[in-house]
Amino acid sequence: MALSGSDYLPASRASRGQWWCPAPPLTSAWSVQRPPPRRLVMAFASPPPVLSPCRPARPPRRPLRLRRNGPPSVADGRLRRLSSLASTAGSPLRQAGGWRPPLPPYAAPRMDAAVPGAAAAAAAANDDVASNDASVTDSVLRVRVRRVGHLTDYCDGAMVKQHPNPIRRAMADGFGFVPEGEVVLKNVALRADASGTAALDGDAGLEFQAVCRTGQDAPAYIRAGPRETVYFEPRAVRAAIVTCGGIAPGLNTVIRAIVLTLTREYGVETVFGIQSGYRGFYAKNWLALTPELVENIHKDGGTFLGSSRGGHDTTRIVDALETRGINQLYVCGGDGTVAGAMALQEEIIKRRLPIALCTLPKTVDDDLCVIDKSFGFETAVGEAQHAINAAAREARDFPNGIGLVKLMGRNSGFIAVHAALASGEADCVLIPEVPFAISGPGGLLEYIERQLAERGKVVIVVAEGAGQEHVADAVGARRSRDASGNKLLSDIGLRLLNDIKAHFAVAGTEVSCKFIDPTYMVRSCPPCAGDSLLCTLLAHSAVHGLFGGHSGFMVGPVNGVNVYVPFQEVAGKKKVVDVARGRLWLRLLSSTGQPDFALPNGQPAQRGSSAVSSVSTDSL
Ligand SMILES: Nc1ncnc2c1ncn2[C@@H]1O[C@H](COP(=O)(O)OP(=O)(O)OP(=O)(O)O)[C@@H](O)[C@H]1O
Numbered sequence: 377m378a379l380s381g382s383d384y385l386p387a388s389r390a391s392r393g394q395w396w397c398p399a400p401p402l403t404s405a406w407s408v409q410r411p412p413p414r415r416l417v418m419a420f421a422s423p424p425p426v427l428s429p430c431r432p433a434r435p436p437r438r439p440l441r442l443r444r445n446g447p448p449s450v451a452d453g454r455l456r457r458l459s460s461l462a463s464t465a466g467s468p469l470r471q472a473g474g475w476r477p478p479l480p481p482y483a484a485p486r487m488d489a490a491v492p493g494a495a496a497a498a499a500a501a502n503d504d505v506a507s508n509d510a511s512v513t514d515s516v517l518r519v520r521v522r523r524v525g526h527l528t529d530y531c532d533g534a535m536v537k538q539h540p541n542p543i544r545r546a547m548a549d550g551f552g553f554v555p556e557g558e559v560v561l562k563n564v565a566l567r568a569d570a571s572g573t574a575a576l577d578g579d580a581g582l583e584f585q586a587v588c589r590t591g592q593d594a595p596a597y598i599r600a601g602p603r604e605t606v607y608f609e610p611r612a613v614r615a616a617i618v619t620c621g622g623i624a625p626g627l628n629t630v631i632r633a634i635v636l637t638l639t640r641e642y643g644v645e646t647v648f649g650i651q652s653g654y655r656g657f658y659a660k661n662w663l664a665l666t667p668e669l670v671e672n673i674h675k676d677g678g679t680f681l682g683s684s685r686g687g688h689d690t691t692r693i694v695d696a697l698e699t700r701g702i703n704q705l706y707v708c709g710g711d712g713t714v715a716g717a718m719a720l721q722e723e724i725i726k727r728r729l730p731i732a733l734c735t736l737p738k739t740v741d742d743d744l745c746v747i748d749k750s751f752g753f754e755t756a757v758g759e760a761q762h763a764i765n766a767a768a769r770e771a772r773d774f775p776n777g778i779g780l781v782k783l784m785g786r787n788s789g790f791i792a793v794h795a796a797l798a799s800g801e802a803d804c805v806l807i808p809e810v811p812f813a814i815s816g817p818g819g820l821l822e823y824i825e826r827q828l829a830e831r832g833k834v835v836i837v838v839a840e841g842a843g844q845e846h847v848a849d850a851v852g853a854r855r856s857r858d859a860s861g862n863k864l865l866s867d868i869g870l871r872l873l874n875d876i877k878a879h880f881a882v883a884g885t886e887v888s889c890k891f892i893d894p895t896y897m898v899r900s901c902p903p904c905a906g907d908s909l910l911c912t913l914l915a916h917s918a919v920h921g922l923f924g925g926h927s928g929f930m931v932g933p934v935n936g937v938n939v940y941v942p943f944q945e946v947a948g949k950k951k952v953v954d955v956a957r958g959r960l961w962l963r964l965l966s967s968t969g970q971p972d973f974a975l976p977n978g979q980p981a982q983r984g985s986s987a988v989s990s991v992s993t994d995s996l
């Protein structure tokens with residue numbers, strides 16, 4: 377759901393005072409189309425109060441009600457005055473069920489309007505944190521906009537001048553520029569009525585409640601896209617691109633698309649490739665990237681620039697950027713890479729350098745917070761699915777066939793769960809988020825035995841980070857972390873293979889157990905079409921964002937629309953499968969039919985006892 381507004385922006389950049397959203401479907405998985413088929417209008421207090429970490433929590437708000445498609449039409453894009461929305465308890469918008477007579481005429485929003493909540497909002501706006509969330513009165517949805525940094529926050533006007541965007545084609549093609557202040561809502565659902573019994577059609581239209589599914593305040597993110605005003609003169613841009621962490625399908629597509637967008641769309645003349653990850657900043661030679669050089673790299677897996685783990689030294693990297701006059705930095709990587717980029721951003725702000733930087737979400741594990749998905753994930757799931765299908769074939773064609781597949785997923789089981797769901801062949805999926813017992817009552821071996829007895833075959837998928845408590849000693853005390861500080865894993869696949877073979881040997885049952893470990897194959901191949909497209913759009917959005925002066929963000933899709941997510945929401949955090957409340961895990965259980973396995977100590981497992989705590993979780 378996209379909203380337009382300017383209230384969370386500094387006054388210098390605020391351009392509009394209207395908020396709008398297109399009519400969304402009732403599910404969470406939907407994407408915004410422009411122009412929207414139908415429009416809903418939400419009324420917000422203006423100016424909004426501040427997004428302040430210190431602000432005390434407020435009691436829950438009553439949900440916003442939106443009228444859709446009924447007379448009088450509110451679908452004309454004008455903002456309804458908040459005062460009319462929240463004026464009396466008898467307001468039609470507060471009453472459930474069906475269309476009600478019209479409210480007083482709509483008026484264009486006035487920032488100084490004497491509306492409920494405005495006084496508090498204005499007071500809040502006076503301290504610096506203020507302009508960061510869309511304030512609403514008692515009856516409306518409360519939105520918190522996650523603001524990202526901007527060059528003008530830390531550089532003086534002489535260093536960053538405004539220019540008209542050179543991509544006039546954007547206008548000519550009819551896309552238009554994305555106005556500052558357009559945001560995308562996350563985790564908001566519209567409900568026709570609380571009981572869910574209302575018909576979802578009808579000429580009279582419907583009244584919707586807007587509710588935030590994950591808490592009191594709905595997060596919103598700045599929408600990505602080309603800005604009418606940019607903060608760089610293209611020929612003065614000196615850009616650099618770096619790829620960090622493990623490789624992922626689509627890295628070359630991203631590199632290529634950044635170079636092409638910078639040079640062909642914006643007319644940038646200088647783009648460098650930093651080789652071998654963060655440590656490449658200290659190298660003597662940086663690679664000059666041209667459209668000709670990168671023209672054909674997107675068909676290959678891996679990264680044209682090379683990558684590495686470890687080797688991040690904030691001071692030295694910012695020294696290198698300063699010395700070489702880099703003013704735009706594009707960093708591809710996962711949560712560790714974002715943590716590194718956030719450290720760079722802090723140093724850049726400290727030195728007040730006119731450098732804008734962003735990250736692009738690379739990881740096959742899909743464990744980056746906030747966004748719908750990272751690039752490389754879809755390809756990895758497709759490849760993983762082939763392995764599961766192969767295991768299923770082997771299991772089916774031999775007596776007592778057991779197919780065992782080990783997949784990537786250090787902390788999160790997304791690849792395993794998605795690939796298992798996609799293939800429909802798995803009888804059991806083991807992920808890092810859910811501890812399990814191997815032997816004993818309620819354990820994995822007992823389940824395998826039962827499956828063989830009942831169906832003559834069984835397919836097990838295990839994510840590499842699952843069941844580490846069973847193999848913890850194997851890595852040894854010598855070296856338990858990699859150069860980036862990530863926990864090194866022991867091979868749970870081999871442990872399960874050995875245990876299964878030993879178990880059935882003791883029982884005197886002949887089994888045919890095939891172990892498939894495609895670990896690195898799922899991430900070293902070229903991207904599938906979906907990832908190629910995602911990478912291309914991410915690269916465009918990243919370039920538009922930096923040219924627009926934004927800095928300190930990761931670009932990524934939220935509800936299918938690319939947005940700018942502040943580093944703080946992603947750096948060093950891992951999204952995990954929400955086994956307590958998530959529908960993804962329930963779907964998986966329903967697909968495999970697997971039980972909640974007993975815990976290693978013999979206790980029955982309880983859903984929600986995640987192996988990974990203190991990390992953000994998202995449900996599908
Ligand atoms: N907290 C941190 N501060 C500074 N730099 C960091 C931090 N964490 C990781 N890095 C650096 O970021 C780079 C990539 O980190 P890491 O190896 O963890 O991969 P990642 O970005 O998380 O991607 P992947 O999904 O492949 O693991 C490394 O060069 C590492 O040194």
Ligand SMILES: O=P(O)(O)OC[C@H]1O[C@](O)(CO)[C@@H](O)[C@@H]1O
Pocket residue numbers: 621622623739740741784785786840858899
């Ligand atoms: O062996 P490497 O290169 O450290 O990569 C392994 C890790 O990379 C990841 O694929 C993330 O990129 C993890 O799933 C896996 O544990």
